[in-house]
Amino acid sequence: MRSSRSLFHTVAFSALLTAASLTASAASAADKITIMVGGYEKQIYLPAKLAESLGYFKDEGLDVELLNEAAGVDAENQLLAGAVQGVVGFYDHCVDLQAKGKFVESIVQFSQAPGEVEMVSSKHPDIKSPADFKGKTLGVTGLGSSTNFLTLFMASKAGLKPGDVVTVPVGAGGTFIAAMQQDQIQAGMTTEPTISRLIKTGEASVLVDMRTVESTRKALGGTYPAASLYMEASWVDAHKEEAQKLANAFVKTLKYINTHSAAEIADKMPKDFYVGDKDGYIKALDEGKGMFTPDGVMPEDGPKTVLAVLSEFSKNVKGKQIDLSKTYTTEFVKNVQ
Numbered sequence: 001m002r003s004s005r006s007l008f009h010t011v012a013f014s015a016l017l018t019a020a021s022l023t024a025s026a027a028s029a030a031d032k033i034t035i036m037v038g039g040y041e042k043q044i045y046l047p048a049k050l051a052e053s054l055g056y057f058k059d060e061g062l063d064v065e066l067l068n069e070a071a072g073v074d075a076e077n078q079l080l081a082g083a084v085q086g087v088v089g090f091y092d093h094c095v096d097l098q099a100k101g102k103f104v105e106s107i108v109q110f111s112q113a114p115g116e117v118e119m120v121s122s123k124h125p126d127i128k129s130p131a132d133f134k135g136k137t138l139g140v141t142g143l144g145s146s147t148n149f150l151t152l153f154m155a156s157k158a159g160l161k162p163g164d165v166v167t168v169p170v171g172a173g174g175t176f177i178a179a180m181q182q183d184q185i186q187a188g189m190t191t192e193p194t195i196s197r198l199i200k201t202g203e204a205s206v207l208v209d210m211r212t213v214e215s216t217r218k219a220l221g222g223t224y225p226a227a228s229l230y231m232e233a234s235w236v237d238a239h240k241e242e243a244q245k246l247a248n249a250f251v252k253t254l255k256y257i258n259t260h261s262a263a264e265i266a267d268k269m270p271k272d273f274y275v276g277d278k279d280g281y282i283k284a285l286d287e288g289k290g291m292f293t294p295d296g297v298m299p300e301d302g303p304k305t306v307l308a309v310l311s312e313f314s315k316n317v318k319g320k321q322i323d324l325s326k327t328y329t330t331e332f333v334k335n336v337q
Helices: 002-031 043-053 072-080 092-099 146-157 174-181 194-201 213-220 233-238 240-259 262-266 278-291 302-313
Strands: 032-037 063-068 086-090 104-109 116-121 137-140 166-169 187-190 204-210 227-232
Touching: 032 043, 032 072, 043 063, 043 086, 043 227, 043 240, 043 278, 072 086, 072 092, 072 227, 086 092, 092 104, 092 146, 092 227, 092 302, 104 233, 104 240, 116 146, 116 194, 137 146, 137 174, 146 166, 146 187, 146 213, 146 302, 174 187, 174 194, 187 194, 194 204, 194 278, 204 213, 227 233, 227 240, 233 240, 262 278
Parallel strands: 032 063, 032 086, 137 166, 137 187
Antiparallel strands: 086 227, 104 227, 116 187, 116 204
16 A cells, blocks of 8 residues: 555656646746847848847846848738747838737837848849839849838839839848849849948949938938837737846847947857958948947837838828827837936
8 A cells, every 4th residue: 555655646746747847848938039030140130139149138037039031021920920929120010010900019129221222233224213113123022021112112202103113022142132143133122231242243233222311311201210129019018027128138239239340240240141251241330330229219200201101102001090109119218227
């Protein structure tokens, strides 16, 4: 009988240990925050990898996993599906999604300019302005992406109608360059370091530059808040402590960018991000790092510019009542010590 009881107690204790282990594992999994980045090798999304490299997530006691996704629209879909908790992508998705009944908000605003450039293939010197896009095939990272939004806006502002241009998803980096080399696209929108790579080889030139606040105002009519950390509003409301810690880490990162040289920042990034040209990477970063906000705060005139851009061509947004105050929050960045 004692042997039987002893066996029972051993089995019961073992079961308790297993249950405790599973509970601890589940708690650990629940504590992990997964953030999808719309191409973390792009300089516009540099704060994501830099925060990780500097150890700022760990300093806040966060277990953050960064996942890479070439197109921002695909990252957005992963967020809505519940596969990730946050996205490092363009703020304009928050406006676009509200028009579709989904409430997503930027909680840290990384940049106040898109950092994007419309490149024209050297094979097509006839393209001298967006009005010349008619009948051309234009490269974007993905259909429904921010590069697609901005491309369609420029075409519309130039007087072109839907159907006058074709946009095709070609990603960034090597796939974008190959599409231009093979004349699959005659022009396209991309970011650093792809811009510098194409200029260096002479395969493309800059048509519309949105890498600085000044040039963005000229192209789009105002400040255009772009790269951000955005999350579903319901998740943020239920995880205020985690949202604050994320804001702490990213605001520290933005301050680091604003107080360190491009060379110092580059040294903290993975070497493969240089694509074999560290000097070119540093030069591009030095010229473009002014796009980043110093404190993660949304530029005051930014959301209105984004709404005006999307309303120009988007059937989803045009004529819809958009509450811009629900597309971003400054609550967390303003609480950073």
